[in-house]
Amino acid sequence: MDGSCIFLGLSPITFILVGIVLVLCYLYSTWTFSTFKKMGIPGPPPTPLFGNMLQIRKGMHTKEQEWIQKYGKVFGTYEGRRPVINFADPEICKQITVKHFSSFVNRRPVPLRGKPMDSNLTVLRGDQWKEVRNTLTPSFTAAKMKLMAPLINQCANDLVENMETHCKEEKTVKCKDLYGAFGMDSIASAGFGLDVSSQSQPGHPFVENAKEALKFTLLSPVMIIVFFLPFLVPIMNYFNMSLYPSKVVKYFSCVIEDAIAMRKTTKDINNQRIDFLQLMVNAHEVYDQHMANKDKEIDEDEGENKVDFVKDGPSSQIKLHKGFTEDEILAQSLMFFFAGYETTSSLMSFVSYNLATNPEAQERLQREIDDVISNSDDLGYNTIASMKYLDMVVMETLRMYPSSIRFNRQCNEDVNINGISIPKGMLVAVSIYSIHHDSDIYPDPEKFIPERFSKEEKEKRHPYAWIPFGAGPRNCIGMRFALMEAKIGLVRVLQKFTFEPCAETQIPPELGKMGLLTPLDGIKLGVKRRK
């Protein structure tokens, strides 16, 4: 021994260096933890490195309720080291999403995106978001929904046939699977003119890939880096790493690229389908023209670019836009699949569960369906819209089980909301679930009471007390489509069948703990043919 202290084979210098690195890591991970103390906002104490992330592992929705009980409807939490102000108040929701929209245009920055997902609507920011949103909005008008309704009805034929098989064989229906396949067929057909037939081929690669994309876990290596080691993100971006599995993105990219190529060859406007893809392809042609004109202008005006981009707010009329690049079309298409699949199938599953466990409500809805449909020979958009009780059932189900537990915005300038000074860059989250389960707004919030959504009852409440699709100009663009699809599917099934609880039905259903609020066992029910 030469006298130097050797411990675990480390020299004293290495030992000191490791110590310094650990202290620096500790300081780095806790540096921000005084933010809320300084702002006078209460909240649960954070843990070094993790912030409050470990506390939500038993379920974000239940933990949030506990925090609200303890700290009130405005409280601060830390995602890793990043501070987030949480709000569970309808008025503050309105202030953030509507009144002060220009200060809260963007969602949280998503550090790891990869091509082509980095240009999808959900993650775009500022003027880029406005342009893409304005281009997409005409695809979701009531007039477009009317044109898409027959395509969804076609997909509902397979759904009814599937129910029939389950009924005949007296098999338990796993709602999530049946509705998931129906949802996949609907968006593929009405959105992109693709015949996926996933209902007759449950193992279809299209469905398998969609499911794979939605396997979200906070404990995946990618998520751990994003939350806890964000300084490594630029390196991962350099390698084009994404939150979405590359195999899945590749699969959908091929499917959609083929569909785009087909559309571009269909020049005859009368033969063109009216769907999301066609509207985007048309916008792409605007892009091509824009690029051609731009070259001309550069020649003629020595570089002056004369094309105006949409500059005013997103609620304004649709105006000239630069059109879509092919990557942008791909990104929006993939996002529609991802955003619509899990959410809509969960909604339909929870409605079926609520009806099975509340037989009077199911009978009342079936009476309404029989009355309306016997007066109408097609199940179009207007027929569906005329079913008032159906609307109440769907709204109450979305209140109880909103697919997104919360939504977020990032503040882009210093702003004061209800006396709270929010600094530029701060993340804010609005808790949909907690507002929907606030017993001051909805007494007995765990009970299924569709009558809460009669016209008179709705008028008594704050307009932002029901926000399953978010709020303001950056709300869910697919809301009309999702509601139409879910209602057509449910009406077609309830015309012929009645749901009932069976031995395998979980009452109440156990809910997923991370990401979207989904039924863990997929909602298993008995189904019988109506007399």
Ligand code: HEM
């Ligand atoms: C029951 C079904 C659905 C629910 C509950 C739902 C819910 C939501 C919520 C809460 C948001 C965030 C809104 C905000 O930040 O204010 C959102 C955004 C979005 N949703 Fe949906 N969604 C559903 C179905 C769909 C469907 C079918 C599509 C596509 C066809 C879709 C596409 C999108 C997109 C693209 C955004 C981002 C909008 C933007 O940033 O401008 N969603 N959705």
